[in-house]
Amino acid sequence: MRETNKDVVDTSCSAVLHRDLKLAPSRVVSSSGLYIQFDNGRRILDATGGAAVSCIGHGDERVIEAITRQAKELDYCHTMFYSCPSAEDLCQQLISSTGGQMARAFIVCSGSEAMEAAMKLSRQYFLELPTPEPSRTHFIARRESYHGTTLGALSVGGHVGRRKGYEPILMQNVSHVSPCNAYRYKLDDESIAEYVERLAKELDAEFQRVGAHNVCAFIAETVVGAALGCVPAVEGYFKAMKAVCDKYGALFVLDEVMCGMGRTGTMHAWEQEGVVPDIQTLGKGLGGGYAPIAGVLVGYRVIRALEEGSGRFSHGQTYQAHPISCAAAAAVHRIIREEGLVDNVLHMGRYLESLLKQKLGHHRYVGDIRGRGLFWGIEFVKDKASKAPFDRELDIGMLVHQKGLSLTEDGGIMLYPGAGSVDGILGDHILIAPPYTVTTSQIDLIVDLTVMAIEAAFGELAGRLPNNS
Template sequence: MTKRDYLIKPLVGENYPIIDRGETIYLWDKQGKKYIDGSSGAVAASIGHGVKEIVDEMVKQANKVAFVYRSQFTSEAAELLAEKIGQLTPGDLNWSFFVNSGTEATETAMKMAIQHFQEKGIHTKTKIISRSMSYHGITMGALSMSGHPLRRKRFTSLLADYPMVEAPYCKRCPYELEPGKCGLLCATSLERSIQKLGSENVAAFIAEPIVGAAGAALTPPKGYYEKIKEICEKHDVLFIADEVMTGIGRTGEMFGINHWDCVPDLLVLGKGLAAGYTPIAVAIASDRVMQPILEGSRLVMSGHTFSANPLSANIALAVLNYVEKNRLAQNSKVQGEKIKLKLKEWQKIYPFLFDIRGEGLLIGIEINEEFFNCKSVTNRVIEIAKDKGLLLYPSVSGPYGRSENSFLLSPPLVITDAQVDELLTLLMDVFIELNKEAKGTK
């Protein structure tokens, strides 16, 4: 008799392997098959699996107190975590609002931006501008800010129609201009969008410093975010940096935005904040954003039952200390450069490798889908890789971000030289297999 399913999996009814254990960059399923976690799960398990000192801190805090309600108590763990984040973040990003997921954090940042102006007596500034290739979360508010066609399409009639500007996609410039000769039109177009809506109606612009799932590590050119911030300040529009995927060392800097000379007004962290050891995320506001709230209602109109719970806070604090102590941002930079160098060598061998991009260990590989007959090149690559014991993260890119032709390579930041070589050996095997299926490459 076949056992029925009770768990709603990503693909209902699909027979997923059952995971048994994990250690550093490796995972083993119940059948004993070993995998290299080349995606850190969903770009989350950034310090690797089975780190004993994180587990020890988890047990220590659980034995002390696991939960208190934030309207009744604060906790030493939450206070210390907020202080630590304030020390790490650039500029005056000193105020942390803890939630449970990146989606909740981007929505909280959106609400804080709007409330900032409400507290100043400006009630018309409610619009959020985002980019055409972007993903800020799956709930209705976060999805309304997202330019991810595949994830929006089922709920279009329910979503707010927030305006969007074109993404900085130099390899496929939406304006058909050449990099370096374009006048950063992808950035300056933000000003036209603000003017069209009326600056009195726009609260914030939100962007991932490097586009993740919606663009396979699309990396803006030099000067991009400096121009974005200049435009935002000119029109009294707040800039929200969505660092759910790029934050905490992933790109070779502690924060992705640090690759540019730009300090956002709000910054959002998730995934790498606790590296998969607990669900926690944070919306971080600058002193300037918080000032009218402190002088007004003193109440940020957001919150969740498990916000700032001491168990998650202490785990996240331990993760941040681990990242700093082991210089994982620096390791991400070094290993990422090594991997990208090898991938660019492979472009000469495999013409279907359309683009290699990203920073640190957030690396995007875009495939030229014209070489293949399959509906989703992304799914085929991930299928081949998983069969060979390598886990990759799906992404979209191509014209208007509608093509399933790319993936992210984003292993844990603890990866060693020898492990990079092991990962690249498996990835080469994937490309050899893919090459057999490509048209005109025999």
């Protein structure tokens, strides 16, 4: 008798190619509201929505109903030939959310795909102009940034750890300038205006170095997420960067995959900057985790060039504008709008900020607490005066995350760890990004558990660290 797979395969070993082959991840079996539950019965407070994804919490029945209804009506639609009501509904909502500042929306499955589409669209724009500019193939982005994990997106990103190993096959038509990170790089005797002017001059010099006629676009995260730990730009920064782009005719592209869709207290983070991008990527909070979805919002300047040129965007994917994903995202967006959740983000964000600074601002190993809305980062330092980072091998952010998961016998808190906030290698931080539905009592609990996780982590390292009290 022929052997079955059950006879020859060790079923105790996962068939999934996990991110870490040497560590079996905990298995999540259910979720509800702010909580996720593992197969061993432990229940964790998800204070980050995964990766700032679950913006309305887990298990909302209204979204589940919208998914079910869509699956019964239309499961798939090939966008080379057709459109569908859920895609039209979602894109109309997205364009309306910009106050008509953007013209069209393009829906894909992930933030990396959105960045790839944005880069191709930027290139095509210059080929579609009445007088084409085919020399524009160069992208300028920023160090200590992250724009996705596909090769094109990874090329424009400045995340040292994720680029390592792939450098030889990344795009060579990309260069990077300094991030806007006032905590780390603004000089003590430098005003905000002077700092902005210095960064604008650096970008201008980079345009000139590579040849302004060669630059396709400048790409930046409106609020830097995982790479720096929720770092917003200083006032006037993005206006100055856009002015440089306009001076040389390049496109201005903002990545809001992590910080957009209400996360920072306005539906789009750029609304707080006084600028409108030519192209914008969005993702995580778009579908709230209920379906894989991301997108690109395109400004009138770019759309006009395509309409007056070839009349098409030379790009497409099999699962582009998937009906079920669009239905899920449309339901999420409708809930955010109808329940005024962006206002709650603003209000609860102020409370979260005040509580974090009250309880951790004087902690001897907390260097900076920064963010906007419900998007906050805590950077750890071994010396507050010099801002010196911890040794890389200590992996402070990950240790805090791990301690958070095991605070009690029954559960704990999930925090989002990160590293490289100083130079792409050194520098430790954690992110906090609760759902837009969060209440004051839930924020009280999140902050209390975060403090406990931090104390537990540094308690374990006692005797190995300097005392800066």
